[in-house]
Amino acid sequence: MRIVLTAALSLAASLPSLAAPVAKPARLGLCAACHGETGIAQIPGAPHLAGQKFDYLREALKQYRDGRRNVPLMRAAIGPVSDADLEELARWYSVQSPQPPQAKP
Template sequence: MPRPARLGLCAACHGADGEATMPGVPNLAGQRLDYLRDALAQYRDGRRDVPVMRTAIGALGAADLDALARWYSAQPTARQAQP
């Protein structure tokens, strides 16, 4: 699966692999695809009022939103990656 074009902005806080790089920021790796799609749409549309997320997402189109949700849902969690 190719990395999404919009991954950079998300990766600054959530990590490219979905393991958060900042305290208090949720991990996205391995989250359910439908949950991530819905959450991203809610941030984009303002139904979840978190200014930093709304700014980061901006006018994210459906294809980019789907690509980000698919990417993060497909990433293994730290627990899954350990032998």
């Protein structure tokens, strides 16, 4: 009984965050040029971001911004973006639906 109660309370606590809509970030434009507004890449070689884990995306964006990931295009695109802006971008892409796998011919 205790396990069921704990599980129910955990689920109830997480529901507001699951139901809360995520606002489109103001800084999405430049990211969307390559990665798509919904995280489905628009150009060859750019990775899909839709559905990636929030923590991974946030950390990767910080690493691009700070130069720990040495990709000049990404560093220029991120520029002097604040931590709050990076979190908004990471959250946006993490809640997008990933592209379904394509059948191989």
